[in-house]
Amino acid sequence: MIAFPNAKINLGLNILSKREDGYHNIESCFYPIPWNDCLEVIEAASFAFHSYGLDIPGDSSSNLCVKAYDLIKADHDIPPVEIHLLKNIPMGAGLGGGSADGAFTLKALNDLFGLGISDLQLEAYALQLGSDCPFFIKNQPALAAGRGEQLKLINLDLSGYYLAIHNPGIHISTKEAYAGVTPKKPEHSIIDIVSKPAKEWKGTLHNDFENSIFPNHPEIAKLKQQMYDAGALYASMTGSGSTVFGVFEKPITNQNWRTFGL
Numbered sequence: 119m120i121a122f123p124n125a126k127i128n129l130g131l132n133i134l135s136k137r138e139d140g141y142h143n144i145e146s147c148f149y150p151i152p153w154n155d156c157l158e159v160i161e162a163a164s165f166a167f168h169s170y171g172l173d174i175p176g177d178s179s180s181n182l183c184v185k186a187y188d189l190i191k192a193d194h195d196i197p198p199v200e201i202h203l204l205k206n207i208p209m210g211a212g213l214g215g216g217s218a219d220g221a222f223t224l225k226a227l228n229d230l231f232g233l234g235i236s237d238l239q240l241e242a243y244a245l246q247l248g249s250d251c252p253f254f255i256k257n258q259p260a261l262a263a264g265r266g267e268q269l270k271l272i273n274l275d276l277s278g279y280y281l282a283i284h285n286p287g288i289h290i291s292t293k294e295a296y297a298g299v300t301p302k303k304p305e306h307s308i309i310d311i312v313s314k315p316a317k318e319w320k321g322t323l324h325n326d327f328e329n330s331i332f333p334n335h336p337e338i339a340k341l342k343q344q345m346y347d348a349g350a351l352y353a354s355m356t357g358s359g360s361t362v363f364g365v366f367e368k369p370i371t372n373q374n375w376r377t378f379g380l
Contacts, residue, residue, distance in 0.1 A: 212357025
């Protein structure tokens with residue numbers, strides 16, 4: 119069973135309020151993009167996890183692919199598997215790559231062994247892996263609320279546009295990202311903004327983390343401006359950074375930026 123877990127970007131990210139459980143309530147639009155890892159799950163005599171490509175820090179037991187197998191194994195009589203993960207999506211970059219790997223492992227196990235687990239049940243498993251993980255079960259544009267786990271599918275199609283995206287390799291901790299953020303109700307709701315053409319997003323569709331991160335890392339702010347200088351209709355940091363993307367009407371050529379047709 120081979121699958122290709124993809125990244126996502128945040129179209130806008132509003133920090134609404136601090137929760138009693140220590141998390142924050144957010145509002146964002148999650149949009150899947152064609153930047154993929156490669157995942158293979160095969161039945162085996164004993165369980166094993168192997169990763170290739172980008173180096174994944176930490177012990178393999180903490181990898182979301184391994185945790186996904188453990189969740190399914192606890193409730194279903196499935197045999198051991200070997201999991202092979204080719205890691206292409208940068209980690210800690212606001213792209214949701216690790217979350218995608220975990221969610222796609224859940225789906226692969228469901229399909230490989232014919233378990234008949236519904237999407238709703240898969241999303242419940244995915245939430246145990248992380249707040250972003252449920253999005254990758256249906257993997258369609260969605261308005262995210264709560265911690266990011268409350269999802270409402272929306273009719274948003276950026277087909278025909280082009281995406282440029284770059285991760286400058288700057289690590290942003292969650293603590294740093296939230297340090298300068300003051301939760302507030304936004305002037306415009308994200309769903310109202312993204313319902314308009316992309317050329318109207320600039321100046322109204324915001325990522326609140328930029329307020330705290332740009333002063334400490336001006337090179338990220340510079341990268342966003344470079345996207346606009348290159349002709350982007352809209353540019354933003356995604357998630358809590360440090361990746362920046364731009365939405366373009368025409369193909370963009372830049373040796374340092376990864377580019378896609380949407």
